[in-house]
Amino acid sequence: MILGSLILCCIYxxxxxxxxxxxxxxxxxxTDFFQATSREVKRLEAIQRSCVFSQFDESLSGMNTIKAYKAENRFxxxxxxxxxxxxxxxxxxxxLQRYFAINMSQLVSLLALLIALLCCFRVFSINASSTGLLLSYVLQVTGMLVQGFRAYVMVENELNSVERLKYYADELPQEPGFNTIGPSLDPNWPSEGAIKFENVNLRYREGLPYALKNFSIDVKPHENIGVCGRTGAG
Incomplete structure (x- = not known):
């Protein structure tokens, strides 16, 4: 209908x-200017929403601990x-959606104003009935253009969730496969339950500070070792 209205205007x-x-x-x-900004803001909103859901889930699972330590107000x-x-x-x-809608409406309204002035000042030989026909179609196209471009932009914004799913599924680095017995290991390994770490540095992912720095421990066979940490430390 938008295309037909534009063709009608060009004919008359x-x-x-x-x-x-x-x-x-x-x-x-x-549209491109609005899309670039709106896309990033939508990503921020999705990330912040994930934090809210995570906090809510942690609060539900740890409700007894929160009540025991009287930490309700903090949570x-x-x-x-x-x-x-x-x-x-x-x-x-x-x-941003309102900003885009206002600017789009102003631009398309200028289009309707231009056609109305061309018709009313008789720049072209056009009769009153044709003028009414053109203006009625142009006023309908105004709303359609705004809704069409807005829907186009919002579809991409809502696909941020799909983008995150694709990132988690395909682009996150994966751990190497677990090899139980290597070519240089004794088939009867391990013969005793001993664990030894020497100057180990561990972090959760690239770019984060080390959670363990120069960590060393030597666990002898038949020893009972308990590792203590704050809730959620793993």
Missing amino acids: LPWFTIVVPIILIVLVLL LSHTDYLINKMNEANFMTIA
């Missing part, structure tokens, strides 16, 4: 054909903080 107003490519270029540039305040951070990104997403 031949000079309008010059304006159509300019308007389309401006629409595409505006409530931390949950409120995470929800506020998520809402900041969510409100920014809504504000």
Whole structure:
């Protein structure tokens, strides 16, 4: 219907054909500008929402421990903080949508104004019935263009979740396969339960600080060893 309306305008107003490519270029540039910003804000909102869900799940699973240590207020305040951070990104997403809709409406309204002026000032020989036909179609196209470009942008924003799933499934580095018996090991290994670490450095992933630095331990056979840490330390 948008294409048919533009063709109708070009038939009745031949000079309008010059304006159509300019308007389309401006629409595409505006869409790209909004899309780049909205996509990143949507990613932030998805990350913050994951933090809220994770905190909620941890609170439910550790409810007895939280009550035992009387830490309800601390967990409530931390949950409120995470929800506020998520809402900041969510409100920014809504504000960007309104910004895009207003700019699109202004641009398309200028298109309708241009056609109305060309018709009313009799730049072209066009009768009153054709003028009414053109304006009625143009006013319908105004809303359709806004909704169409907005839907196009929102589809990509909502696909951020699919992008994250694809990243987790295909792009995260995987651990090497576990080899139980190597060519240089005794088939009866291990013969005794001894574990020895010498100056081991461990971290959760690349770029994070080391959780263990120069860690050394020598566990003898038949020893009972207990490792203690804070809740969630693994």
